[in-house]
Amino acid sequence: xxxxxxxxxxxxxxxxxxxxxxxxxxxxxxxxxxxxxxxxxxxxxxxxxxxxxxxxxxxxxxxxxxxxxxxxxxxxxxxxxxxxxxxxxxxxxxxxxxxxxxxxxxxxxxxxxxxxxxxxxxxxx
Numbered sequence: 001x002x003x004x005x006x007x008x009x010x011x012x013x014x015x016x017x018x019x020x021x022x023x024x025x026x027x028x029x030x031x032x033x034x035x036x037x038x039x040x041x042x043x044x045x046x047x048x049x050x051x052x053x054x055x056x057x058x059x060x061x062x063x064x065x066x067x068x069x070x071x072x073x074x075x076x077x078x079x080x081x082x083x084x085x086x087x088x089x090x091x092x093x094x095x096x097x098x099x100x101x102x103x104x105x106x107x108x109x110x111x112x113x114x115x116x117x118x119x120x121x122x123x124x125x
Contacts, residue, residue, distance in 0.1 A: 009119030022096030038092035
């Protein structure tokens with residue numbers, strides 16, 4: 001049974017940094033494409049950043065480019081999201097997600113893949 005547990009979200013001032021973690025059990029993350037998503041109150045869930053299972057490719061939403069970095073530690077089976085120069089509009093619940101199949105470059109979706117419960121990030125102005 002796969003389980004994803006996010007951590008690291010908290011209240012931070014604008015301009016600050018946070019590192020989110022996503023500990024995965026039940027799957028070997030080096031075999032899976034993974035991603036971070038976020039959802040603010042009253043808004044749709046949106047893609048933030050993703051990393052292909054090979055580790056050779058990363059993708060970022062425009063809002064995240066230049067400020068956020070996705071990475072993983074295969075030895076810890078953990079995905080990370082380093083967030084710098086945070087803005088109030090980054091306030092959201094952040095979710096990590098695991099792709100639906102091993103050795104597949106397809107990013108997870110609401111209907112395909114495994115998801116964590118989320119961690120709250122609040123950025124004050």
